[in-house]
Amino acid sequence: MRYQAGASASPYSGISMIENIVIRHELSLLTVIRTLKTYLRHPVQSWQRERREWGKYRAGRTLDKLGITNYFVDGTLDSGAIPPDFADLLNIYNLVRKRRPKVIVELGSGCSTAVFARALADNAADGAEGHLHSFEASPYWIERTKELIPERFRHFVTMHEATQ
Numbered sequence: 456m457r458y459q460a461g462a463s464a465s466p467y468s469g470i471s472m473i474e475n476i477v478i479r480h481e482l483s484l485l486t487v488i489r490t491l492k493t494y495l496r497h498p499v500q501s502w503q504r505e506r507r508e509w510g511k512y513r514a515g516r517t518l519d520k521l522g523i524t525n526y527f528v529d530g531t532l533d534s535g536a537i538p539p540d541f542a543d544l545l546n547i548y549n550l551v552r553k554r555r556p557k558v559i560v561e562l563g564s565g566c567s568t569a570v571f572a573r574a575l576a577d578n579a580a581d582g583a584e585g586h587l588h589s590f591e592a593s594p595y596w597i598e599r600t601k602e603l604i605p606e607r608f609r610h611f612v613t614m615h616e617a618t619q
Contacts, residue, residue: 507542510542511540511541511542514541514542514544514545514546515541517545518541518544518545518548518570521548521573523544523548523569523570523573524541526566526569526603526604526605527539527566527569527603536565536566536599537565537566539566543567544566544567544570547567547570547571547574548570548573548574551571551574551575551578551585552574552577552578555578555583555585556585557584557585557586558585558586558588559571559575559585559586559587559588560587560588560589560590561587561588561589561590562590562617563589563590563591563592564589564590564591564596564597564600564614565596565600565603566603568587568589568600568603568604568612568614569600569603569604569605569608571587571589571611571612572587572604572605572608572609572611572612573605573608575587575608575611575612576607576608576611579611585611586611586612586613587611587612587613588613588615589612589613589614589615590615590616590617591614591615591616591617592616592617592618594616597614597616600614601614
C-alpha cells in the first residue's frame with residue numbers, strides 16, 4: 456500500500472522520516488542522504504540556496520501571471536544568451552512600477568529590456584509615461600533584443616549602439 460496525498464493517516468507512521476520521504480516523493484535513498492548531509496554540513500548556505508531557489512520559483516509564477524515569461528520561451532533566446540533570472544526580472548518590474556521613472560538608461564540589453572518595456576507600458580496605462588534608452592555594444596544583440604520585445608511595447612524603448 457502506497458501513501459496517498461490527502462489521506463488522514465499515513466500507513467507508514469511507524470517508519471523513519473527518511474524512509475517516509477523516499478516513499479512519498481519517490482526519491483532514491485541515496486539522494487535523500489546526500490541532501491540531508493548537505494543540510495547538516497552547511498545549514499546556513501543550504502537554507503540560503505533553497506530560499507533563493509524558492510524566490511526564483513515564486514517570481515517565475517508571478518511573471519507568468521503577467522504574461523512576461525512568454526517573451527522568453529519557444530527558442531526566442533539565443534544559445535549564447537544568459538538565461539533569465541526571474542527573481543531579478545520581477546524586482547525590475549516592481550521597481551519601475553513603484554517609482555514610475557520618466558527616463559531609464561540601461562547598459563547592456565537582453566531579457567531585462569523586455570521587462571522594462573512591459574513595466575513602462577503598464578505605467579503608461581496608469582498615466583505615468585516613461586521611456587527606456589538601452590545601450591548595447593553588439594549590433595547582433597540589439598537585433599536579438601528587439602525580437603524579444605513584443606511589438607506593442609517597442610515604442611517605449613530606444614536601442615542605441617554603444618561605440619568605443
